[in-house]
Amino acid sequence: MGRPPNLYSFADIDSDLAPNLRKYVLDQQNEACKRHGVFRIAVSGGSLPKTLAKALLPPSNGSEEDKVDFSKWQIFYADERCVPLNHEDSNHKLVQEEWLNKIPKEMAQPEVFTISEEHLDDAQETADEYEQKLVSVFAARDSVKLPLFDLILLGCGPDGHTCSLFPDHPLLREQDAWVLSISDSPKPPAKRITLSLPVVLAAAKVGFVATGGGKKDVLKKIFETEEGSKLPCGLVNEGGGEKVSWFCDQAATEGVSFPRRGSVI
Numbered sequence: 417m418g419r420p421p422n423l424y425s426f427a428d429i430d431s432d433l434a435p436n437l438r439k440y441v442l443d444q445q446n447e448a449c450k451r452h453g454v455f456r457i458a459v460s461g462g463s464l465p466k467t468l469a470k471a472l473l474p475p476s477n478g479s480e481e482d483k484v485d486f487s488k489w490q491i492f493y494a495d496e497r498c499v500p501l502n503h504e505d506s507n508h509k510l511v512q513e514e515w516l517n518k519i520p521k522e523m524a525q526p527e528v529f530t531i532s533e534e535h536l537d538d539a540q541e542t543a544d545e546y547e548q549k550l551v552s553v554f555a556a557r558d559s560v561k562l563p564l565f566d567l568i569l570l571g572c573g574p575d576g577h578t579c580s581l582f583p584d585h586p587l588l589r590e591q592d593a594w595v596l597s598i599s600d601s602p603k604p605p606a607k608r609i610t611l612s613l614p615v616v617l618a619a620a621k622v623g624f625v626a627t628g629g630g631k632k633d634v635l636k637k638i639f640e641t642e643e644g645s646k647l648p649c650g651l652v653n654e655g656g657g658e659k660v661s662w663f664c665d666q667a668a669t670e671g672v673s674f675p676r677r678g679s680v681i
């Protein structure tokens with residue numbers, strides 16, 4: 417690994433972490449739009465959408481750099497559960513309720529790519545269908561080896577899982593497929609789909625958001641132990657290096673020896 421990931425520890429989520437996360441996401445939005453006129457982002461479920469809403473819904477301060485332009489956003493899911501889109505376990509439902517439905521109606525709305533509800537009993541079929549959606553966007557004209565997201569925003573489970581890539585699971589070794597299925601997820605529901613590790617590592621930037629005391633043991637493990645570097649989150653750190661940034665609060669980084677306490681602004 418070259419330079420290590422950035423680890424930011426903020427005193428307060430609302431007044432500190434959220435504005436810094438906003439600046440980070442908007443920097444990626446602005447760079448992506450300059451590069452290719454569109455911002456392709458993948459988001460996770462869990463605790464992330466609530467924090468994302470705090471970061472992205474507050475009014476802009478008026479500067480050009482601070483403008484969220486949802487008309488340019490194409491939103492994908494880093495992982496999804498094989499349940500109907502209005503089911504309590506659906507990451508899409510969560511993201512809608514916490515964030516997307518709160519985008520003021522007079523603003524341009526993002527384009528959101530959900531899983532198909534056609535074959536939910538068959539996780540592999542659902543993964544294949546979602547991969548085809550990615551192919552239609554990322555490989556419309558050329559054959560590309562991997563989709564290149566501008567930003568992937570991830571959570572970190574207390575066991576070190578991210579997306580629906582779980583510790584020691586054979587899916588971590590998958591090299592070719594973009595979207596994988598899992599039917600034995602240790603965290604319910606069992607059937608899910610997930611971006612593969614190579615897809616996560618191919619993104620221009622990867623941002624983790626981990627807050628609360630429930631994350632402190634796993635963060636210490638990931639950042640300070642050999643064992644932790646082999647956990648899914650640790651593998652993203654190892655493979656992504658400096659293009660990976662962690663947005664944490666002090667409760668989550670308590671005891672981690674080298675959190676940067678500064679701000680990314």
Ligand SMILES: O=C1O[C@H](COP(=O)(O)O)[C@@H](O)[C@H](O)[C@H]1O
Pocket residue numbers: 460461462463464495496507570571572573574577578579580603
């Ligand atoms: O099951 C999942 O868990 C992870 C982590 O969730 P968190 O609540 O600990 O933040 C989440 O990132 C993923 O999208 C979700 O499907």
